[in-house]
Amino acid sequence: MRTPRSLAALLLLCSLLLPGGLPRAEADPVAEALCQRLEAMEADSALSVGSCRVASWPILQKLYGRRGYRPVWTRPESVARLVRAIEESYHEGLNPKDYHLAWIRSTLEENAAGRPFDPSRAASLDLLLTDAFIRLSGDSTCGREDPAVHQVEWSYKRTFGGRDPAAFFEQALASASIDRTIESWRIHHPYYERLKQALARYRAIRAEGGWGQLHDGAALGMGSSGPRVKALRKRIEAEYPGLGEAADPMRFDKGLHRAVVRFQELHALKPDGVVGPQTLAALNVPVEDRIDQIRINLERCRWVLKDLGDTFVLVDAAAFMVHFHKRGRTVWTGRAVVGQPYRDTPVLRSKITYLMINPTWTIPPTIRDEDVIPAYLEDPFYLSTHGITIIDRQGRAVHPDTIDWSLYPGEPFPYRLVQGSGPHNPLGRIKIFFPNRHYIYLHDTPEKGLFDQEDRRVSSGCIRIERPFVLAAWLMDNHNGWTAERLMKSADTGMTWRLNLPEPVPVLVMYPTVTVDDEGAVSFGRDPYDRDPAMLEGLGRETDISPAP
Numbered sequence: 001m002r003t004p005r006s007l008a009a010l011l012l013l014c015s016l017l018l019p020g021g022l023p024r025a026e027a028d029p030v031a032e033a034l035c036q037r038l039e040a041m042e043a044d045s046a047l048s049v050g051s052c053r054v055a056s057w058p059i060l061q062k063l064y065g066r067r068g069y070r071p072v073w074t075r076p077e078s079v080a081r082l083v084r085a086i087e088e089s090y091h092e093g094l095n096p097k098d099y100h101l102a103w104i105r106s107t108l109e110e111n112a113a114g115r116p117f118d119p120s121r122a123a124s125l126d127l128l129l130t131d132a133f134i135r136l137s138g139d140s141t142c143g144r145e146d147p148a149v150h151q152v153e154w155s156y157k158r159t160f161g162g163r164d165p166a167a168f169f170e171q172a173l174a175s176a177s178i179d180r181t182i183e184s185w186r187i188h189h190p191y192y193e194r195l196k197q198a199l200a201r202y203r204a205i206r207a208e209g210g211w212g213q214l215h216d217g218a219a220l221g222m223g224s225s226g227p228r229v230k231a232l233r234k235r236i237e238a239e240y241p242g243l244g245e246a247a248d249p250m251r252f253d254k255g256l257h258r259a260v261v262r263f264q265e266l267h268a269l270k271p272d273g274v275v276g277p278q279t280l281a282a283l284n285v286p287v288e289d290r291i292d293q294i295r296i297n298l299e300r301c302r303w304v305l306k307d308l309g310d311t312f313v314l315v316d317a318a319a320f321m322v323h324f325h326k327r328g329r330t331v332w333t334g335r336a337v338v339g340q341p342y343r344d345t346p347v348l349r350s351k352i353t354y355l356m357i358n359p360t361w362t363i364p365p366t367i368r369d370e371d372v373i374p375a376y377l378e379d380p381f382y383l384s385t386h387g388i389t390i391i392d393r394q395g396r397a398v399h400p401d402t403i404d405w406s407l408y409p410g411e412p413f414p415y416r417l418v419q420g421s422g423p424h425n426p427l428g429r430i431k432i433f434f435p436n437r438h439y440i441y442l443h444d445t446p447e448k449g450l451f452d453q454e455d456r457r458v459s460s461g462c463i464r465i466e467r468p469f470v471l472a473a474w475l476m477d478n479h480n481g482w483t484a485e486r487l488m489k490s491a492d493t494g495m496t497w498r499l500n501l502p503e504p505v506p507v508l509v510m511y512p513t514v515t516v517d518d519e520g521a522v523s524f525g526r527d528p529y530d531r532d533p534a535m536l537e538g539l540g541r542e543t544d545i546s547p548a549p
Contacts (some may be wrong), residue, residue, distance in 0.1 A: 003380055004352070017464065028069075028070065029119035029120075030119045030122045030123055030126070031068065031069040031070050031071065032069070033119040033122070033123035034064055034069045034070075034071065034122045034123040034126065035064075035069045035125065037049070037120075037127060038057075038060065038061050038064060038065075038069075038125050038127075039123065040411060041054065041061070042057075042061065043059050045302060047118075049124045049127055049128055050103065050124065051103070052100045052103050054127065054128070054131045055131065055135055056131050056134040056135060057131075057132075057135055059165050059166050059169060060127060060130055060131060060134075062164075063130070063166040063169055063170050064130075064168035065478075065512055066166060066167070066170060070122070070128040072126055072129070072130050072173050073121065073125070073126050073129045073130070074285045074510060077178075079108070079129065080179045081088050081178045081179055082129060082132065082133060082136075082178065082182070082183065083101070083104060083105070083108070083146070085182045086099040086101050086104075086132060086136060087101065088119060089139075089140070091196060091199070091200065092140065092186070092196065092298060092300040093196075093199055093294065093295035093299065093539075094136075094139055094140070094144060095225070095540055098135065098139070098144070099132035099135055099136050100128045100131070101132075103128060104125065104128060104129065104132070105313050107121065107124075107125050108125075115252050116340075118397070119416070125398050126280045130169075133169070133172075133173065134169055136182075136185070137169070137172070137185050137387055139302075140185040140186050140302070141185045141186075141187075141302070141306055142302055142303060142306060143187075143299050143300075143302035143303045144299060144302075144538075144539065145299055145535065145538045145539065147303050147347065148532060149534075149538070150534055150535060150538075154387070156389050158491055159498055177307065180243065187301060187302055187305050187306055189301070189305045189308055189514070190328075191301065191305070192298065192302075192305055194516035194517075194518075194520065195294060195297060195298050195301065195514065195516055196298065197516070197520065198294050198514070198516050198520070198522045199291065199294045199298065199455075201522075202287055202290050202294060202522075204290045205238060205239065205287050206287045206288065206291065206344065208238075210238070210286065210287040210288075211234075211235045211238040211239060211286050211287060212231070212235065214228065214231055214232060214235055214236075214275075214280060214283055214284055215228060215231070216280070219274050219275060219276045220232060220252055220274070220275040221252060221257070221273060221274040221275065221276075222252055222253075222254075222257050222273065223252060224251075224252040225248075225250050225251045225252065226250055227250065227470075229249075229250050229251060229252045229256070230249045230250045232252075232256070232260075232275060232283070233246065233249055233256055235283055236256075236259050236260070236263060236283075239263075239287075240259065240262070240263065241254070243255060243259050257273045258273075260273050260274070260275060260279070261273045263282075263283070264281070265278055265523075266521060266522065266523045266524065267279075267523070267524050267525075267540050268319070268523070268524070268525045268526050269282060282524075285524075287414070288541075288542055288543065290524065291542045292539075292541060292542050293513060293514050293524060293532065294522075295540065295542065296513070296514075296532055296535045296541060297512050297513060297514040298463050298534060299535065299539060300512065300535075302512060303347065303349075304349045304508050304510065305508075308506060309326040309506065310325065310327050310509070311325060311326050311327055311505060311506070312324075312325055312505065312506040312507065312508060313325075313352060313442070313471075313475075313505060313506070313507040313508070314507075314508050314510060315336065315338075315345075315442070315463055315508065315509040315510065315513075316336075316510060316512055316515075316543075317336075317339075317344075317345045317347070317463075317509060317510065317511050317529075318340045318511050318512055318513050318525055318526055318527065318528055318529075319512075319515075319525050319526070320335060320336050320337065320338055320456040320457075321333065321334070321335060322334050322335075322336045322442070322463065322465050322471070324471060324474050324475075326474065331474060332470060332471050332474050334465050334466045334468075334470075334471065335451045335456065335465070335466050336456065336463050336464065336465050336466075337445065337450045337451065337456045337457075337459050337463070337464035338456060338457055338461075339438060339459050339460060339461040339462075340457050340458060340459065340460070341457060341528070341529060343366070343460045343461045344442065344457075344460075344461070344529045345440065345459070345461055345462075345463060346438050346439065346440065346461070346509065347510060347511050348436055348438065348508075348509045349507070349508050349509075350434040350435055350436050350506075350507055351434055351435070351504035351505065351506050351507065352368045352432055352433065352434045352442075352475060352501060352504060352505045352506075352507050353433060353434060353435065353500065353501060353504050354498055354499060354500045354501060355430060355431070355432055355475070355476070355497075355498070355499045355501070356430065356431040356433060356496065356497070356498050356499075357429065357430050357487065357490050357491050357495075357496065357497040357498075357499070358421040358429055358430075358491055358493075358494060358495060358496045358497065359421060359425070359427045359430070359431040359443070359496065360418055360419060360420055360421055360425070360496065361418065361419040361425055361426065361427050362416055362417070362418050362439075363388070363416075363417040363418070363419060364439040364460070364461075365413070366460070367460050368413065368417050369408075369409045369413065371460075372388070372417055373405070373408055373409060373413070374420050376400070376405070377405060380400075383400055384421060385424075386424050387420040387422055387424055387425070388417050388418065388419045389417070389418050389420065390403070390415045390421075391415060391416040391417075391418055392414070392415055392416060393414065393415075398415060403415075421494070421496055423446060424446075424447065425446075426446070426462075427441070427443040427444065427445075427462075428442075428443055428444025428445045428446055428464075428468070429444050429488075429491040430443065430468050430469060430472055430487065430491060431443040431444070432445045432471070432472060432475065434507050437487055438461065439462070440461055440462055440463065440509070441462050441463070441506060442462075442463050442465050442466070442468070442471070442507075443463070443464060443465070443468065444464070444468045444469075445464040447464075448466070450464065451466045455528070457528055463509070464549060465484075468486045469488050469491075470484045472484070472487055472535075473487060475501055475505055476499065476501065476502070477485060477502055477503075479501075479502040482499065511529070511531060512525070513526065513527045513531075514530055
């Protein structure tokens with residue numbers, strides 16, 4: 001099983017090897033058993049309690065050491081609340097099994113039946129409750145999966161504000177209100193809440209029997225009739241109730257046509273009202289797969305949505321769209337061009353800090369080494385034709401004839417390649433900057449025709465957007481009179497300008513393959529970079545999860 005992201009971060013954040021072994025516990029049989037158990041875990045690479053693998057053992061080791069190995073879970077109401085939180089994780093798309101639910105339940109039932117714990121059993125229960133608390137905290141706050149496993153360029157990390165993790169969790173466990181502590185972990189963004197509602201809805205569809213598979217055959221459209229039309233009507237009604245009774249259920253009428261068009265719109269298909277091969281394939285995706293898709297997207301939300309306000313830019317890299325949400329309302333939407341499959345646009349979170357009018361472009365290392373240098377070696381006029389200047393580490397321009405190009409790309413390239421502003425610059429006339437290590441920006445493009453393509457995966461990772469001056473004006477919020485018209489007139493001068501935003505604006509580059517609108521309509525989109533299968537492998541199939549009783 002892959003180590004969850006939150007726990008990997010915790011293990012990275014603390015160096016918890018205790019010199020000279022563990023100090024001995026006080027004369028308390030449970031505390032003594034806890035000390036012995038942690039000593040055994042330190043020596044045992046399996047790091048398990050019975051059949052339960054303990055993932056946060058370095059934090060456990062230090063946390064219990066700080067308390068003299070006294071047990072943590074001495075208040076029954078706190079234990080009960082934690083067990084409820086573990087059960088409720090099911091509604092977040094998480095797996096209660098990851099938090100030792102079955103073992104904890106059975107052990108608590110032993111005690112409820114009047115069978116007292118021996119110290120070793122009590123110590124095991126205390127350790128697993130604490131491990132569950134730590135794991136559930138991290139998974140609920142910032143995701144179970146490690147984003148860096150699925151997105152190598154991932155760089156957005158959460159910390160404990162510089163505090164030692166053991167001290168952080170010791171204080172959390174000492175809180176008078178475990179309820180409040182647990183609630184503080186959760187994501188409460190409206191988009192996340194809508195996804196949770198969609199998850200509950202599709203689980204309810206599954207509980208009612210789901211939907212059957214439609215048989216192959218000729219395309220179905222207006223005027224078609226027969227048993228396949230009746231089966232189609234039943235299939236759509238199962239997912240989208242409201243189709244209503246038909247005079248002839250076996251006839252493809254206007255009502256069914258509208259329902260098919262609506263289905264196609266919600267599944268990123270051509271809305272022609274005809275059930276051809278692609279629409280049939282979408283109709284035949286089992287409800288279990290749709291549930292897993294929603295769980296995958298809940299996980300992606302946990303990576304980036306914590307503590308996000310109501311004003312932000314959202315890049316939907318899967319649907320090739322950009323949206324600006326201001327004070328909870330979508331005020332701007334535009335089409336986008338994103339990275340090619342082998343240079344896919346990464347998932348990230350940052351803050352937009354400034355605009356650059358008529359920007360220059362410092363060519364990123366990957367594009368420099370894989371595209372520009374090979375192009376120059378084939379065409380010695382390539383750099384001058386494209387307005388590219390070679391800059392050394394002292395900031396001086398270097399003539400290409402003075403460089404021994406045979407050394408590259410075998411050796412690290414010691415220069416920067418900078419393309420001046422102008423008609424050949426791929427950033428166009430305006431760049432919207434947010435700090436990140438991937439050299440990813442929102443920017444204009446001279447190739448406006450790209451926005452008319454259905455598949456807009458053609459960039460080298462950056463996000464080209466249509467009508468960028470309008471978005472820039474929204475970001476400037478009329479600060480000092482910077483309207484879209486004034487920004488464009490400034491660009492017409494040919495001069496390079498930098499404009500700081502009055503306030504930084506969060507930007508999320510996300511990869512949602514499921515979206516839910518304000519009305520609750522669930523859309524299942526494309527997976528253009530084929531990322532969902534690996535995410536599902538990490539999270540586990542829905543069928544592996546036992547819902548709370």
